[in-house]
Amino acid sequence: MIGEKDIVIFDVRSPEEYKGEKILAKRGGHIPSAVNLEWNRVLEKEIPIYKPAEEIDLLLKKAGVTRDKRVVVYCHKAMRASHMYVTLRLMGFENLTVYEGSWIEWGNDPHTPVTNPS
Numbered sequence: 001m002i003g004e005k006d007i008v009i010f011d012v013r014s015p016e017e018y019k020g021e022k023i024l025a026k027r028g029g030h031i032p033s034a035v036n037l038e039w040n041r042v043l044e045k046e047i048p049i050y051k052p053a054e055e056i057d058l059l060l061k062k063a064g065v066t067r068d069k070r071v072v073v074y075c076h077k078a079m080r081a082s083h084m085y086v087t088l089r090l091m092g093f094e095n096l097t098v099y100e101g102s103w104i105e106w107g108n109d110p111h112t113p114v115t116n117p118s
Helices: 015-019 053-063 079-090 102-106
Strands: 007-011 070-074 096-098
Touching: 070 079, 070 102, 079 096
Parallel strands: 007 070, 070 096
Antiparallel strands: none
């Protein structure tokens, strides 16, 4: 899964969690090759409703999340990832999955590879 060209590992945690600056497991950072876009960036700030679809599509494309790839979404405990899963479904993505173990599983397992740019 890691580094495969037809799969996007999509981390929807905060940039601080992704970078390993905010550590909520034994290790901080992210799954190698994962791209990051915080889950709430697809919502309006004033009222928690979705931004226009065109704006969401641009955010996703900028992050490298495209419909031609299988998208594996994760966060810390799969709650934020579930929100993004629904968002992607509404946006027409079909080849999706949520990594249910998310970072709480990955970051606490000493045998999994981690990218920690901090």
